[in-house]
Amino acid sequence: MSDSTTETTHATLYERIGGEAAVNAAVDLFYRKVLNDYRINRFFDGADMEKQIDKQRAFFTMAFGGPNNYTGQDMRNAHAHLVKKGLDDSHFDAVMEHLGATLVELNVPAELITEAAAIAESTRNDILGK
Amino acid sequence: MTLLTVADKTYLCEKEETVLEALLRGGVAVPYVCKLGSCQTCLVRSLQGTPPELAQMGLKDTLKKQRYFLACRCYPTEDMTIRLSDQSAFYRDGIVTKNQMLNHNTMLLEIKFADAFEFYPGQFVNLQRRDGLTRSYSIANIPQQSNTLAFHIRRLPEGRFSEWLHDELETGDTIAVSEPRGHCFYLPQRSEQGLLLVGTGTGLAPLEGILLDALQHQHTGVIHLFHGVCEVNDLYRSDFLQDLAAQHDNFTYTPCLSGKFVPVGFAKGYAHDVALATLSDLKNWRVFLCGHPDMVNQMKRQAFLKGAAMRDIYADAFFSA
Structure with missing residues (x-):
């Protein structure tokens, strides 16, 4: 496979974590945890499953440091209706918990989990509209 | 170097170039987001040419079987003819060979074709009236020697199309039928699965x-x-x-x-x-x-x-x- 976008000395987190294969493995596990969590599953009521899975893919690609088209403003816009329904830090924490648990289940090394969690954490204020 | 054909136009795909890159360079508006095979926005279908394995990773098996692939992950190994997701379907005429009631409001409609009509059982087609009114119906049978498709048509209250099928369409009439669509069908792998x-x-x-x-x-x-x-x-x-x-x-x-x-x-x-x-x-x-x-x-x-x-x-x- 030849993919030479920019010359980098280190493989990206996305590559080290296993690229789209890792995303594919993580999505089902993660989303099932989220939907089973009474603290947050009401935010997903009525959502189209296929579209949600696509969004989770995008979420994982981003959390793994893969390129993505999301801007802070997109994050704000996409979650604004949920903030109105009461989305707050406790819910964001719950999602972070499931992200961590999913990656542990997939035997991702701890230092990579820390990196992924830090990227996801960086979206907190945008998602919560702060 | 390979040739890509989309809607009768041909585009050159350089070595080390993906189908997505080549088509975007050629001015074809392929939708995409991540370019990494994750978001699956750039899903397209190969009408001719086998997509490489990498280009189908993570897709539903029924999509793979129909040669759908991700344009951003496809380094073509041979010339390909490609259809973008939104290109309109091709229609052909069939002849109504049966319309009989299955219960008080549902009719079995059978349409026969002169040549083989290829489909996967579970897929649907669009039926079209002469004036252009169109509805989707699922195929209810498996491929037949007689090239006949079966449909279950329920009469919907004030359903213009289903009322027409029930009340006016007769055996011997001609009706336009699109090529089959959808990826809700069976594949014979993992036959032990429930x-x-x-x-x-x-x-x-x-x-x-x-x-x-x-x-x-x-x-x-x-x-x-x-x-x-x-x-x-x-x-x-x-x-x-x-x-x-x-x-x-x-x-x-x-x-x-x-x-x-x-x-x-x-x-x-x-x-x-x-x-x-x-x-x-x-x-x-x-x-x-x-x-x-x-x-x-x-x-x-x-x-x-x-x-x-x-x-x-x-x-x-x-x-x-």
Whole structure:
């Protein structure tokens, strides 16, 4: 496979974590945890499953440091209706918990989990509209 | 270097270039987001040429079989003819050979073609009237020697198209039929897998095709079909399905009635509720859901939560126009 976008000395987190294969493995596990969590599953009521899975893919690609088209403003816009329904830090924490648990289940090394969690954490204020 | 053909125009794909890059460079508006094979926005279909394995990673098996692939992950190894997702379907004429009632409001419509009509049982086509009025209907049979497609047509209250099919279309008439679409169908791999088929109303049509296809391929896993309707007289194909269940040890048919009056021998409740109460764990199951959008959406979520992998859940929600 030849993919030479920019010359980098280190493989990206996305590559080290296993690229789209890792995303594919993580999505089902993660989303099932989220939907089973009474603290947050009401935010997903009525959502189209296929579209949600696509969004989770995008979420994982981003959390793994893969390129993505999301801007802070997109994050704000996409979650604004949920903030109105009461989305707050406790819910964001719950999602972070499931992200961590999913990656542990997939035997991702701890230092990579820390990196992924830090990227996801960086979206907190945008998602919560702060 | 390979050649890519899209809508009769040809584009050059350089070595080390993806299909997405080559087409974007050529001015073709392929939708995309991540360029990494994750978001699956750039899903396109190969009409000619086999997509490399990498370009199909993570896709549903039925999409792979139809040679769908991700343009951003495709370094072509041969010339390809490609269709973007939104290009309009091709129509051809068939002749109505049968229209007979299956119950008080549902008709069996059969349309015959001069040549072979290739499809996967469970797919749907668009039927089109001369004035352009068009509706989607699922194919209810498996490929026949006679090149005949079968459909279950329920008369909808004030449904312009279904009333026309019921009241005016006669045997011998010609009707335009699109090429088949949809990826809710059976594939003969993993034949030991349990199959759960849940349909409401004429959602039975694609499921009958899927069921017959699976049985013909000697699927060895258990197959459960739950058909949901309101009252007993809304059921159809019951005798046929009961006979089939008697002939095949691994197949179970459960007619479910959501109305008040439920005679002995029928399950009471919505088909998906009955299915969920019957099967406690859907891990490793393949699930097919056809019919009312509410049932399909609820059941998709429930089946997923009960352990079915998202890629093993095939759904066809019927929206009435």
